[in-house]
Ligand SMILES: Nc1ncnc2c1ncn2[C@@H]1O[C@H](COP(=O)(O)OP(=O)(O)O)[C@@H](O)[C@H]1O
């Protein structure tokens with residue numbers, strides 16, 4: 001299938017990308033670069049990073065796809081708060097470039113959870129990245145982490161364009177992108193929300209969106225604590 005083919009090609013692109021990155025780093029060691037040379041190599045580096053991110057997204061989506069992947073979650077004790085803080089600090093610069101206010105509220109008492117750290121981190125990243133990408137300059141993006149009953153809820157609210165009613169349930173499907181004239185130059189693969197949905201569902205949770213066109217959107221990701229909470233009693237075979 002197309003997605004299998006993409007995964008194979010993406011996998012093969014990893015090592016050339018790795019050595020391109022390596023030689024880019026070494027270029028500075030060969031000797032002093034002049035301003036134009038530095039400018040050009042920086043542009044190449046941006047391209048290489050973008051391409052690596054695309055490749056990783058394609059591989060991740062392939063692994064998580066219930067139709068093609070047989071990925072088993074790598075559950076391990078994980079400080080979700082730390083993961084969220086890392087994701088936010090990684091996106092602080094792109095947010096700042098657009099003069100976006102990026103804020104975060106984390107509830108007290110979030111337990112250490114037994115989750116797939118890398119996958120969860122990727123899901124959070126995709127949601128915050130989208131809010132940053134699709135909210136116009138000077139807007140606001142707010143991340144909230146809270147407990148709701150027996151679930152951990154991660155939510156991202158922005159005051160961007162919002163999403164029309166007819167597009168709302170398409171978004172989480174593979175390769176779906178919605179185009180607006182304001183986003184003419186915003187790049188993407190349409191895999192982000194597909195990854196978010198599948199990460200949530202593999203943990204027994206879900207992902208969804210609430211939005212008012214013209215006002216903004218809130219994306220939610222919930223993970224049940226049961227099965228993820230190390231403190232709670234795990235259902236055992238004998239009981
Ligand atoms: N915060 C948001 N506000 C408005 N639209 C959004 C937001 N997040 C996602 N979208 C819409 O959902 C589509 C799918 O998102 P995603 O799966 O992450 O793919 P990509 O970001 O690569 O386009 C985007 O193309 C965009 O149209």
Ligand SMILES: [Mg+2]
Pocket residue numbers: 126129130188190191192193
């Ligand atoms: Mg995206």
